[in-house]
Amino acid sequence: MTVAxxxxxxxxxxxxxxxxxxxxxxxxxxxxxSASVVNQxxxxxxxxxxxEGQRLEATDLTVELVxxxxxERRATYTGLVSRRALRPLLNWLAASGVIAAEVASPPLPxxxxxxxxxxxxxxxxxxxxxxxxxxxxxxxxxxxDGYTPPGGLVELTAAEVTRAxxxxxxxxxxxxxxxxxxxxxAFLRFCLVTGEVEHDLTGATLVIRSPxxxxxxxxxxxxxxxxxxxxxxxxxxxxxxxxxxxVLLARLGLRAGEVAALRLEDxxxxxxxxxxxxxxxxxxxLPLPDEVGQAVADYLMHARPADAVHREVFCAVRAPRRRxxxxxxxxxxxxxxxxxxxxxxxxxRLRHTLGEAMVAAEVSMAAIGQVLRHxxxxxxxxxxxVDVTRLRSLAQPWPTYAPADGERS
Numbered sequence: 001m002t003v004a005x006x007x008x009x010x011x012x013x014x015x016x017x018x019x020x021x022x023x024x025x026x027x028x029x030x031x032x033x034s035a036s037v038v039n040q041x042x043x044x045x046x047x048x049x050x051x052e053g054q055r056l057e058a059t060d061l062t063v064e065l066v067x068x069x070x071x072e073r074r075a076t077y078t079g080l081v082s083r084r085a086l087r088p089l090l091n092w093l094a095a096s097g098v099i100a101a102e103v104a105s106p107p108l109p110x111x112x113x114x115x116x117x118x119x120x121x122x123x124x125x126x127x128x129x130x131x132x133x134x135x136x137x138x139x140x141x142x143x144x145d146g147y148t149p150p151g152g153l154v155e156l157t158a159a160e161v162t163r164a165x166x167x168x169x170x171x172x173x174x175x176x177x178x179x180x181x182x183x184x185x186a187f188l189r190f191c192l193v194t195g196e197v198e199h200d201l202t203g204a205t206l207v208i209r210s211p212x213x214x215x216x217x218x219x220x221x222x223x224x225x226x227x228x229x230x231x232x233x234x235x236x237x238x239x240x241x242x243x244x245x246x247v248l249l250a251r252l253g254l255r256a257g258e259v260a261a262l263r264l265e266d267x268x269x270x271x272x273x274x275x276x277x278x279x280x281x282x283x284x285x286l287p288l289p290d291e292v293g294q295a296v297a298d299y300l301m302h303a304r305p306a307d308a309v310h311r312e313v314f315c316a317v318r319a320p321r322r323r324x325x326x327x328x329x330x331x332x333x334x335x336x337x338x339x340x341x342x343x344x345x346x347x348x349r350l351r352h353t354l355g356e357a358m359v360a361a362e363v364s365m366a367a368i369g370q371v372l373r374h375x376x377x378x379x380x381x382x383x384x385x386v387d388v389t390r391l392r393s394l395a396q397p398w399p400t401y402a403p404a405d406g407e408r409s
Contacts, residue, residue: 008034010041014048015057019098026092031307031319043080044089046073061099063106066090088320114153115140118190127281131257131326139183153196158204161188165206181205219353224342225250231339238317240303242332244295245314245324249333249347251292253354253372255279256329256347263311267296278373286371 005017012020023044027037050069051058066083074081090104118140122133147164149155161184169177185205191197228246233239248259258276266275272288296313308315312323330347337344351372358368369380 008038008041010038010045012041012045012048014052016044016048016051019058019093019096020044022096023089023092027088027319029307030088031305031321032088033318036318039080040088043085046077047086047089058093058098061090061093061103063103066103111137111141112144114191114194114196115144117194118187121190129257129261129277129279129281135179136183136186139180140187143180143184143187153191154198156197156201158199158201161201161204162206181207218349219351219356220342220345220349222353222357224340225350225353227340227342228333228336231336234298237303240299241314241317242336244299245329245332246336246350247292247295249329249350250353251289252276252286253351255351256326259329259347260312260314260324260326262313264300264313265311267293267313269293269297276373279375282373284373 005012005020007020007024020041024037024041027040032040047069050072051060054065056065066086070081070083070086080086087104090099093099094101094104115137119133119137122128122136123130128136143164147160147167149157149160165177165181165184168180172180185202188197188201188205192200192202229243229250232243232246234243245259248254248262249256252274254276255278258278261277262274263277266277267288268274268285269288272293273285274288274292276284276286278284300313303317304313305315305317305321308321310321310323314324314329315321316324333347333350334344355368355372358371365377365380369377372380374380
C-alpha cells in the first residue's frame with residue numbers, strides 16, 4: 001500500500017514519506033525561508049515518486065541513481081535540476097544514517113600526481129590564495145584531460161600545446177584564453193624544473209592579446225559612489241550587508257577577494273584597525289575609518305544571521321549560510337549599479353576611485369602604494385597618469401619645421 005502525506009500543501013507519497021518531518025525540521029534549523037522549504041519538499045515529493053516507480057527504497061540510493069534521477073528531472077523540469085539542489089536532502093539522509101556518506105558527497109576523480117604537486121607549489125612556493133590556486137588547477141586539469149597525448153606529458157610536443165590554445169580560442173572569450181595560456185605556461189615551466197618534460201615547451205604558449213580600451217586605471221565619480229551607497233536599503237538585512245561591502249571597497253580600496261576573506265577576528269575594534277588578507281598570503285593592517293566601522297558593526301549586529309557557523313564576516317542572507325566569494329562581491333556592486341541607474345561596473349572600479357582621489361589630493365605615490373598594498377611600485381605609478389592636467393605641463397611642444405629662405409613651405 002502506498003504511504004502518502006501532505007505537508008505545507010505538498011502531497012508526498014512513496015518511500016521518503018517517513019523522512020519528511022525530520023527533513024523539514026532540519027531545513028528550518030538551517031534558516032531556509034518558508035518558500036524555500038516548500039520548494040525543497042516538492043523536490044522530495046518528486047524523488048519519492050521516482051523511487052516508488054523504480055520499486056526502490058531510500059536506502060537503495062547510490063551515486064549513479066542520484067545522477068539518473070537528476071538527468072530525468074532536468075528533461076521535464078526547469079527548477080532545482082542539479083545535484084546541488086538535492087544536497088540538503090542528501091546531506092540530511094547521510095547524517096541520519098539512511099544513505100552512505102559518499103552518496104551525498106561523491107569523491108572527486110583522483111588527479112594525477114603532477115597536478116597535486118603543482119597545486120602544492122602554487123600555495124607553498126608562490127603563496128597564492130586558495131581561490132587563485134583552484135582556478136589554476138582547474139585550467140591545468142582541463143589541459144591534462146583534453147589535450148595531453150595518451151602517453152602522458154613525456155610525449156607532449158610544442159605543436160600539441162599550441163593546438164590546445166587555438167582550440168580554446170574557438171570556444172572561449174579572449175580573456176579566458178589568455179588566463180589559460182598564462183596558467184599553462186606556468187605549469188610547463190614547473191614540469192621542466194621537476195623533470196616531468198625534457199624540453200622547454202613554454203615558447204609554444206601563444207601570446208593571447210585581449211582588446212583593452214585604455215591602460216589607465218579608471219574609477220567612478222564621487223557622486224556615483226554616493227549613489228551606490230544610497231541605493232542600499234539599510235532597513236533590510238540584505239541592504240545592510242551590501243552597504244557594508246561597498247563602503248569597504250570604496251573607503252579602503254579593498255579587492256573583492258579581500259572583502260570576501262574578511263573574518264570576524266580580523267577587526268580590532270579596540271584599536272580601530274582591520275587585518276587585510278591580501279594577495280600572496282600577505283597580511284597587513286589598515287586603520288578602520290569611523291564610517292566603515294559603523295557600517296560593518298550595523299551589519300554584524302542587525303543583519304548577519306545568528307546561525308552562520310563560519311568566521312567570515314559576510315555570508316548569504318538565505319540558507320544555507322555560505323560565505324561570500326569574490327564573484328558574489330562583484331555581483332553586489334552590479335546590483336547596486338542597477339538600483340542606482342548606473343551602467344554596471346565591477347568592484348575593482350571602486351579601488352581605482354580611491355587611488356584617483358589620493359592622486360587628486362596630491363598624496364605621494366609611496367603612500368598610495370602603501371594604502372592600496374601594491375607589490376610593485378610600477379603598479380602605483382599607473383595612477384600618476386590619470387592626472388592629465390598635471391601631465392600636460394610636462395609635455396613638450398610638437399616640433400615644427402620652419403622652411404629656410406628660398407624654400408617653398
